[in-house]
Amino acid sequence: MSYDILICDDELHILRAVEFKLKRAGYSVRCAEDGGKAWEAFQAQRPDMLITDLQMPVMNGFELIERVRQADEGKPSIPIVMLTAKGYEMACRELAEQWGIQAILAKPFSPREVVEQVQAALAAQVS
């Protein structure tokens, strides 16, 4: 069974590129165009991993992660990778620690790197 990965970004081209790359790597991928839709998708079926943008309409990346982590309570938490154009302005390490984010990738990012991060995070979870 392939891992189910939920991707959330309001920039449709980015969403499509990441989806394409992950599908080629053999993952099952679901896409959401904003935080609200991602949260609905999460509730409908808990994914194995979440990749989310930070600045999004309806619900931003941090709000989404907060809800996911609350829903995660009592269960092993799912790995999260964040994509953001605000990479240089954020205290990435502190935020990553606070929210248990595996990686924060600054835009423009490499889709190859996203796949590597996903593989590493899922492998770490299995072990």
Added chain:
Amino acid sequence: MNRCGVPFWLAVCSLALSLAAAVSWLAQPWTGSLSPQLSALLYGGTTALALIAVTRICVRWRRQLAQGKHAIQGLLARPEHDFQDEKPPTISLPADHPWRDVLMHVAERYHSLAHRLQESEDARAALQAQLRKQAAEHERASLVLSSLNVPVLVVDEYGELVQANPSAERLFNFNADEAYRRAIKNITRCEQLLDLLNDTQRRKSHTTRQEEIQLPGPDGMPRWHEVTACSFTSEAAKEAEALAASDSGVLAHSQPSQGAVVVLRDITSQKAAQQRYAEFVSAVSHEMKTPLASIKAYVELLVDGDAEDDETREEFLNVINSQTDRLHRLIDNVLNLARIESGVVEIHKVSQPLNSILTEAYETVKPAAEAKNITLVSALSPLYLPVLADHDQMLQAAINLLSNAVKYTPEGGTITLRSRDLDGQVQFEVEDTGVGLSPENCERIFDRFYRVKKDTHMASGTGLGLPLAKTIVEDMHGGRISVRSTLGEGSTFIVTLPSAAELG
């Protein structure tokens, strides 16, 4: 002799006659035996001699008296500037004049007194002049201080307010006359300001310290101030210090600190400008990174050979192409906005018909509307509507408004471009049947990089099209731009410009 009066001579004659009578009467025992002629001669001679002697004495007295009077008058009649000379005056009296010594002495004393009086008069005049000069200087300094629109406070070495200008009174809300010699901590409770003041005053040497401090403004909202505190040592403090030094140790513990002049400069707008600039740079880089992220991602997919068929490859190349265009548009808009704001862009305003600009914009946007199956209606006024405008810039503003409408109107919608004469002004509007705006979005739609979040999927805008149109219409042409909208029904952007006919 001619100055002697008749009464004087009468007195002299009568005195002489009395003397003669007395002599003749006293000489009677001895003159009785003499012949009457001899007696008469004797009486006559004696009387004449006496008369001559008395007359001479009287004449000399009279002369001396006149000389003395003349000398005294001469002394009194001396011009004032003569007393500036420390040398005593000479008395024009003969050496044997009986009053000479006394008058010399009197003249010396008189001269000495007059000289001292003259000196003190001069000193008083000099002091008065200095006082007038100082009063003028003080008045000038007070005038300068009160006309300064930056608040200034002067605090003495005991931390008491000794001077403040009207700007300071307004800022701290007090009356300088009532607050004179009141402790500064009773005038402001701003801890940061009091600490700065305290720190400045405690320094041994003269010092200037500066800090950025927030203080409540007239409307209660905090405003940023650059506060400069400069210490000074007053004359009183210097004396106290000298006393402390001479009285070594006794007063050393009570040695006062320094006074301080506090100048506050409102830097709220500079802070806001810095903040806006930082936000602008941050927003521009964010907006640039978004298309760049797509370009990089798709280039990498192509490089990695992820696109296996021509259709996918073409799709990826089209994304790269459209995102490159988006980046190009963004850079152009940023540059255009910066050039307009910095005044670099040359503006050539000429009177021209508004309708011809609008028609040009209509033709430019028409292909994009048709591609989305949107009906673009031109309902321009048949009237001649002259505007004094820069053709290229006004065309850009109209295109931006029409493109915006095309972006946010779903397929099959309608966009109507209208123009009209409006009582000395000209107006055009772009009405669409698009997604519409909430009241909150209507307020912010002209902010840079503000894009209605839920609609971002509809268009790859730069977030600068409407702000640029606003700058062109309002800042460059003195017009007004506004929006009227109902969420879900559509929006109307209205531009009002001064008519060139009205401008003459």
